[in-house]
Amino acid sequence: MSTPRPGTAGATRSCPHCKTTILESASVCPACKHHLRFDEAAVTAKRVAETIVPLRVQGTVRHPPDGGPWEYTVVLTIRNDRGDEIARHVVGVGAMQLNEERTFTLAVEAVPRNDLKGLRGRRDH
Secondary structure: OOOOOOOOOOOEEEOOOOOOEEEOOOOEOOOOOOEOOHHHHHHHHHHHHHOEEEEEEEEEEEOOOOOOOEEEEEEEEEEOOOOOEEEEEEEEEEEEOOOOEEEEEEEEEEOOOOOOOOOOOOOOO
16 A cells, blocks of 8 residues: 655645544544644535545444343545555454444535646555
8 A cells, every 4th residue: 555645646644633644635523523724624524525425334233122232343444446454453342232323324425626637546545
């Protein structure tokens, strides 16, 4: 897995608030929702308007009223177009008692990078 150079599509940095790895171009951290660039309000508003969600999946799991507690692990795996695993993360763990319910939502947010004119190829690994 290669790391894109700063200033290119897919380049990353750490959120100064929660330390999550985020896109270098992000104006708002997708994890903690803190604003990262207050002096670019117009750019932030434009990027939010341009955000598309090409994938959103939501599901609910309910523990049945009988039996013992369940433990769960939420694992996110990302693969490229060749099927190679490029990232695998445990997103969360927990337990469910009788009759408890959990709802899980996965959303992929995409923002066009029009400021990268002349960039050839794509960086997906």
